Amino acid sequence: MSGAWEASVEAKIRDAAERGEFDDLPGMGRPIPGRGAPYDESWWIKSFLEREALPSDLLLPTSLQLRRRVEQVPDEVRDLPTEQSVRDFVGQLNVQIVAWLRFPDDGPRIAVRPVNTEDVVRRWRAQRARPAVTATATEPATAATPSRRPGRSWWRWWRRRG
Secondary structure, three states, X not given: OXXXXXXXXXXXXXXXHHHOOOOOOOOOOOOOOOOOOOOOOOHHHHHHHHHHOXXXXXXXXXXXXXXXXXXXXXXXXXXXXXXXXXXXXXXXXXXXXXXXXXXXXXXXXXXXXXXXXXXXXXXXXXXXXHHHHHHXXXXXXXXXXXXXXXXXXXXXXXXXXX
């Protein structure tokens, strides 16, 4: 019975190919992606992440995701406009960390502590104040530099005194 069923399926495929139903399929005439590469068990996960433009961090256990987010806090708060938005961001992260500490998943046990909001705000303020100070400090210094070799002007001054 299975032989007759297979013959019937093959006949339908052959008829569809003769009618040209397979002529305009996407990717026709191109090599199959990944052919000749070594077998990877998670190929479908990687292709899904690539196709949907998702970050690969989603594959990490919760503890590692939280640890990575804690490390990236200075970069993430750098462009926030107000101190309150920085506090809100850190507060939301701390809520996630505390929730994980209460009910950890099966992932690796990695020490993740809540982020100190005051430290983050202090660094955020210092970073916002720093570019304005360095820009004004470097402009006069570059304009006042003499065209002579540095380090020799003091020698001339010393020789005049003696």
